Amino acid sequence: MDKALLSFVQSLRHHGIPVSANETIIALKACGLIGFEHRHQIKAALCATLAKSETHARQTADLFEAFFTTGAIRDNIDLPTLRTQQTSISNAFPVPIAQSELGQLLTSANPNLSLAIANAAQQVNTQEMTLFLQINRVSRQILIAMGDRALVREIAQLRNENSECDTAHHLEEKRQQLLQLITAFVGQQYQLFGKNSVSSLQFNRLQKQKLTTMEDHEQILLRTLILKVAKKLASQHSRKKKMHRKGQLDVKKTITSNIAYGGLPYKTHWKSTKKEKPKVHALCDVSGSIAKTSKFFLLFVHALQSVLPNVRSFVFTNHTTEVTNLFATTNSTEAIAMTVDKLSHGSTDYGQALLDYNDIAGHSVDHRTHVIILGDARNNYDSSNAEIWRTVYRKSLSTLWLNPEPRAQWNTGDSIIEQYAPYCSTLETCNSVNDMDRIFSRLLKHS
Numbered sequence: 001m002d003k004a005l006l007s008f009v010q011s012l013r014h015h016g017i018p019v020s021a022n023e024t025i026i027a028l029k030a031c032g033l034i035g036f037e038h039r040h041q042i043k044a045a046l047c048a049t050l051a052k053s054e055t056h057a058r059q060t061a062d063l064f065e066a067f068f069t070t071g072a073i074r075d076n077i078d079l080p081t082l083r084t085q086q087t088s089i090s091n092a093f094p095v096p097i098a099q100s101e102l103g104q105l106l107t108s109a110n111p112n113l114s115l116a117i118a119n120a121a122q123q124v125n126t127q128e129m130t131l132f133l134q135i136n137r138v139s140r141q142i143l144i145a146m147g148d149r150a151l152v153r154e155i156a157q158l159r160n161e162n163s164e165c166d167t168a169h170h171l172e173e174k175r176q177q178l179l180q181l182i183t184a185f186v187g188q189q190y191q192l193f194g195k196n197s198v199s200s201l202q203f204n205r206l207q208k209q210k211l212t213t214m215e216d217h218e219q220i221l222l223r224t225l226i227l228k229v230a231k232k233l234a235s236q237h238s239r240k241k242k243m244h245r246k247g248q249l250d251v252k253k254t255i256t257s258n259i260a261y262g263g264l265p266y267k268t269h270w271k272s273t274k275k276e277k278p279k280v281h282a283l284c285d286v287s288g289s290i291a292k293t294s295k296f297f298l299l300f301v302h303a304l305q306s307v308l309p310n311v312r313s314f315v316f317t318n319h320t321t322e323v324t325n326l327f328a329t330t331n332s333t334e335a336i337a338m339t340v341d342k343l344s345h346g347s348t349d350y351g352q353a354l355l356d357y358n359d360i361a362g363h364s365v366d367h368r369t370h371v372i373i374l375g376d377a378r379n380n381y382d383s384s385n386a387e388i389w390r391t392v393y394r395k396s397l398s399t400l401w402l403n404p405e406p407r408a409q410w411n412t413g414d415s416i417i418e419q420y421a422p423y424c425s426t427l428e429t430c431n432s433v434n435d436m437d438r439i440f441s442r443l444l445k446h447s
Helices: 002-014 020-035 037-049 056-065 071-074 078-089 103-105 113-124 134-147 147-160 162-208 216-238 251-257 288-307 324-329 331-344 351-366 386-395 417-423 431-443
Strands: 279-285 311-315 321-323 369-374 397-405 426-429
Touching: 002 037, 002 056, 020 037, 037 321, 056 324, 103 147, 113 134, 113 162, 134 147, 134 162, 147 162, 162 331, 216 288, 216 417, 216 431, 279 288, 279 351, 288 311, 288 324, 288 331, 288 369, 288 431, 311 324, 311 331, 311 351, 321 351, 324 331, 351 386, 386 397, 386 417, 397 417, 397 431, 417 426
Parallel strands: 279 311, 279 369, 369 397, 397 426
Antiparallel strands: 311 321
């Protein structure tokens, strides 16, 4: 039973519920004290010892019902649901005489199918399934591992002998019932261990996929992924710096702390300066030419603003509008929809947008400010006002320009990125979540 509980813990972790080694030990001890025959008490004990919130408790309870109904078959736990299925296989027909090992197992009075299926399932690694379409193939592999080929040969031989036709029919019926039981077990294994692997595969693909090729139905997964990246960046941003034994000696503290040692400097203290937290100004072009990319960048900025202090958000086409308060008080879906619907009209004018930004927030740009622009710098042949960007560059901690277009398209047509390039601390192509993660990680690492 301990093995089953350990597998159950593995299933919880697979579904995103964090369970430590110490919590697992406590759960095992609690179940041992209760007694494994008390199903409802065991369920309550596992929810109490393994779940850290009400949401996790509900998930744990649901997974318990799923796991200890069909999933527990591999550990030979004879639950009522499984017993009923096994009895139907044994008693559906009169017991014929079988020669193959699997045939004998199916026709015995008390078939130990649980252990047989469990052993075969371990051979084919059912817990490594990643796709729903694998269920039927894995079920067949388990049946083969249990000795199905010998049983099929026996059934074929019996059918060639007219006198044994009924026995062949009985064995084939029981074989089909066994396959149904195995398929149900494998399906449950997929729900317990394989379902989230699909999300993992999708997440890996979405991280690398170009935002310009992203479909609308992928936005739900992308929101989860972007929030995950934003939280990682927030953790990186707030991580305490290690103290180093170097710098200027703090004489007063050193003398005071060493009075007990006769004034000898056994313990030294060094002067330290308080590191000021950086500020972030994020500007996003929401014009039609990069509408799809800007939506995802706004989603990233919304997530970043929710987990990092000192973030101000702006959007522009031919004018700049601050949306910091909107992002702070409205969920991402509504905030982005309102932003794009109300503010994305008009042709892009980077020169006017920079003038507006300078009027709104130029006074607050200082040596702690990172200023970030997402835009293709396609200006419809209007004035660039690059001198404003030069002023921002000189006043700020850094200026980052993230261009969703490939470099081969820069400075072609009405693109004026070359006029802003000399005043960019960083100028890079940014067209995937991986790009955003990499660029912002580097930004916060050196801030």
